Amino acid sequence: MIVESERDQRSVPPVLSAMAAWSWRLIVTGVVFYFFVQIIVRLSFVALPVAIALLLTALLFPLTERLRRAGLRSIWATWITMLLAFAVIVGLGFIIGLRANDEFPRLLDQVQQTARDAQNWLLKGPLHLKEAQLTDMVNEIIRQANAQRSAITSTILSTAAVFVEVLTSIVLLLFITFFLLKDGGQIWSWFLRAFGSAAPRVDRAGRAAWHTLSQYIHGTVIVAAIHGVVIGVVLFGMGVPLWAPLAVLIFMASFIPIVGIFFAGGLATLVTLGAKGPVFALVFIGVLVVEQQLENHVLQPLIVGRAVKFHPLAIILVLAIGGILGGIAGAAIAVPVVAVIYRALPELRRTPPALPPAAHHEPPAPPGGPGEPAPGAGEDVSPQRNG
Numbered sequence: 001m002i003v004e005s006e007r008d009q010r011s012v013p014p015v016l017s018a019m020a021a022w023s024w025r026l027i028v029t030g031v032v033f034y035f036f037v038q039i040i041v042r043l044s045f046v047a048l049p050v051a052i053a054l055l056l057t058a059l060l061f062p063l064t065e066r067l068r069r070a071g072l073r074s075i076w077a078t079w080i081t082m083l084l085a086f087a088v089i090v091g092l093g094f095i096i097g098l099r100a101n102d103e104f105p106r107l108l109d110q111v112q113q114t115a116r117d118a119q120n121w122l123l124k125g126p127l128h129l130k131e132a133q134l135t136d137m138v139n140e141i142i143r144q145a146n147a148q149r150s151a152i153t154s155t156i157l158s159t160a161a162v163f164v165e166v167l168t169s170i171v172l173l174l175f176i177t178f179f180l181l182k183d184g185g186q187i188w189s190w191f192l193r194a195f196g197s198a199a200p201r202v203d204r205a206g207r208a209a210w211h212t213l214s215q216y217i218h219g220t221v222i223v224a225a226i227h228g229v230v231i232g233v234v235l236f237g238m239g240v241p242l243w244a245p246l247a248v249l250i251f252m253a254s255f256i257p258i259v260g261i262f263f264a265g266g267l268a269t270l271v272t273l274g275a276k277g278p279v280f281a282l283v284f285i286g287v288l289v290v291e292q293q294l295e296n297h298v299l300q301p302l303i304v305g306r307a308v309k310f311h312p313l314a315i316i317l318v319l320a321i322g323g324i325l326g327g328i329a330g331a332a333i334a335v336p337v338v339a340v341i342y343r344a345l346p347e348l349r350r351t352p353p354a355l356p357p358a359a360h361h362e363p364p365a366p367p368g369g370p371g372e373p374a375p376g377a378g379e380d381v382s383p384q385r386n387g
Contacts, residue, residue, distance in 0.1 A: 041325055049169050051333045053176035057184065058210070058217045060085060064181045078182040082174075092248065099244045205347040212343040216336045223299045224254035227261065227291065231268065234287050238280050240272050256331050257315050261292060 040047050060081050067077035180187070188206065192199040232247030240246070246268045253264035265288045273281035315335060322334025 045169065048329050049173040050176055051337065053173050053180060054213065055217050055333065055336065056177045057180040058214045059221060060181060074182050078178060081181060082178060096245045096248055100242055201348050205344040208347045209340040209344040213336055213340050216339055220255055223295060224251045226299060227251060227254045230291055234284065235268065238272065238276055240275050242271060246271060256319065257335055259319055
């Protein structure tokens, strides 16, 4: 029987044997990954706030650390950081709300004027449409809108139904961010104790992941701010109403790489088209395309590219998977999550170089001198984390 088994093994080509070995390993890995993703999806109510809280912590932690170095206690440094962030968000929301309230009537007037101009062009322009044809087109649009009214109403009701869940997630997000800013080092040290002798590897991986996450979020904020300022100045120069809310929308959409800017830019283009006409809309599209190319070839490689060196195809695939699993929030956090994993795995596998052996002719003396215990003997030497 042993001879027949060895003969069967020899009859299998080495390439096929290697492929079979890799296949069952990939199948097991895929099954484990599938169940892990299912757990994350089932716990998305907790997983998404945790992920977003990590991003906010990476963004706000430098301010908290500077306040600590200035002599403030950790609790006060954390409270000041959170209150400043909250004040910035509320201030921006208040200013944008006032401007939207003042400019929305003007936007409606301009849209009506643009619609009248478009109607005159369709009637007297090269198409030479008749009044009856134009009326039929408008009636068809109204009919389609009325047909979708029930779907729109159900969507609004379902949105209202999840409002409590969203509010709860925001509260959970704030609590997680607060404690990560205040006790991040203690939480990390407590987490490392569970890995025993593997704690140094996990610590190196965690530090690499944190460094990557910090670089990514700070670089993304800078790129998003440049987007928002440039688009806001262009819209303001064109005299487009609601330019401030649109600039903030561009800023927020820039956190979703590649895809977000096109969706927000499309909405800004529609507002420009309705308010100022097709010429201004084409000019805005040109500015948007040029600015997007500058981001892809200058801003992203210089600012964010050091932390996330992914091909655009990989980013698109990651965004698609994140969007399917977690919607807009999943798409926003998908790239930093994958970048963190990509940078942390090599540190888990890497073995640090061994220390050089001591000389054989003379044993090394203990650091504390003869008869004295070495510093740190009997103390907890688990790796510490400062945030």
